[in-house]
Amino acid sequence: KAGVTQTPRYLIKTRGQQVTLSCSPISGHRSVSWYQQTPGQGLQFLFEYFSETQRNKGNFPGRFSGRQFSNSRSEMNVSTLELGDSALYLCASSRGGQVHSSTDTQYFGPGTRLTVL
Amino acid sequence: DQQVKQNSPSLSVQEGRISILNCDYTNSMFDYFLWYKKYPAEGPTFLISISSIKDKNEDGRFTVFLNKSAKHLSLHIVPSQPGDSAVYFCAASGQDQGAQKLVFGQGTRLTINP
Numbered sequence: 545k546a547g548v549t550q551t552p553r554y555l556i557k558t559r560g561q562q563v564t565l566s567c568s569p570i571s572g573h574r575s576v577s578w579y580q581q582t583p584g585q586g587l588q589f590l591f592e593y594f595s596e597t598q599r600n601k602g603n604f605p606g607r608f609s610g611r612q613f614s615n616s617r618s619e620m621n622v623s624t625l626e627l628g629d630s631a632l633y634l635c636a637s638s639r640g641g642q643v644h645s646s647t648d649t650q651y652f653g654p655g656t657r658l659t660v661l
Numbered sequence: 662d663q664q665v666k667q668n669s670p671s672l673s674v675q676e677g678r679i680s681i682l683n684c685d686y687t688n689s690m691f692d693y694f695l696w697y698k699k700y701p702a703e704g705p706t707f708l709i710s711i712s713s714i715k716d717k718n719e720d721g722r723f724t725v726f727l728n729k730s731a732k733h734l735s736l737h738i739v740p741s742q743p744g745d746s747a748v749y750f751c752a753a754s755g756q757d758q759g760a761q762k763l764v765f766g767q768g769t770r771l772t773i774n775p
Contacts, residue, residue, distance in 0.1 A: 548704070579765075586667075586767035587705070587750060600760050634704050652697075652704030 546571065548637050548653035556659045562623040565656045569616050569637030575599075576618040577650060578610060581632040593618055594640050622658075630660045664688050665753050667766035675774055680738040682769050684751035687732065691753035691764075696725060696736045699748045699768070708749075709736070741773045 549568045557563050569576050577600075578590040589602040593612035612618045616637075622629055636650040666685045674680045682696075692713040697705035711718040711725045711734070718725050724737045738745055752765045 577763075584767070587752075587765035589763055589765075600762070636704070649707050652706065654702065654704050 548635060548651055550633075550635055550653040550656050552656060553654065554657045554659075556661065557625050558661050559625055559627060561625050562621065563625060563658060565620045565622075565633055565635075565658075567618045567620070567635035567637075567653060569618070569635075570651055572639065573637035573651075574616050574640035575638045575648070576612055576616065577636045577638075578618070578620050579634045579636065580604075581634060581655070582630075587634065590620070625660045627660050630658060632657050663767075664691075665751060665764045665766040667749075667751060667769045669769050670767070671770040671772070673772045673774060674741050676743060677740045680736075680741045680745065680771055680773070682736040682738075682749050682751075682771065684734045684736075684766050685732060686734075686753045686764075688753070688755065688757075688764075689732075690757055690762075691755040693754040694725070694727060694734050695752045695754070696723075697750045697752065697765075698745075699750065705750055738771075743773050743775060746771060746773045 551566045575594045577592040579587045581587045590604050591598055591610050592600040596612045607623045610620045632655045634652050634655045636652045638648045638650045664687050695710040696708040698708045699705040709720050709723045709725050711727050716727050722738055727734045748768045748770050750765050750768045754763045
């Protein structure tokens with residue numbers, strides 16, 4: 545069974561640009577969550593999508609947005625990039641029960657390393 | 662406001678000995694706790710979890726202990742093996758104002774020395 549895939553793996557952008565990252569969940573998984581990992585902050589939850597709807601949201605500004613398609617694939621968009629957006633962006637998929645619960649383990653992709661110059 | 666803290670950024674342990682990784686949390690609404698392991702260039706992988714109704718959960722060489730009164734959990738690995746060298750993240754989950762929240766610590770880099 546294929547794992548969670550993320551594209552691209554590496555990306556370099558300049559300040560002010562926008563970027564779109566893609567995540568394909570494990571087959572049969574309907575929930576996709578996005579996280580930002582930075583050295584100082586660890587992993588921070590961005591948002592979670594289930595059945596094409598945003599179900600949970602972290603404390604990130606509106607420049608960070610996402611969507612989910614009918615095949616459960618998800619995209620994350622960051623507009624007006626800032627230097628501080630440089631990070632590893634991870635997506636995780638799960639079957640879609642109560643997310644983050646004992647019945648719904650998340651499986652992570654390898655991440656997209658975004659560098660903003 | 663760091664609700665989940667791993668105060669040791671790194672830990673070095675001799676092969677065969679016990680590794681103990683610690684995690685503290687501040688929010689009483691957390692009721693489910695997880696440990697993830699991360700190798701370089703890979704995403705985190707789920708290792709072990711514990712519900713707040715328990716104080717211990719064991720899976721092979723890995724045991725997680727939860728002390729609710731102290732808001733503290735720990736991961737014990739015994740015996741430690743070289744393949745255990747990785748970054749370990751603890752995470753806490755719970756309902757907060759109608760949303761299910763998952764908060765990670767900053768991670769601890771574990772190095773197992775032969």
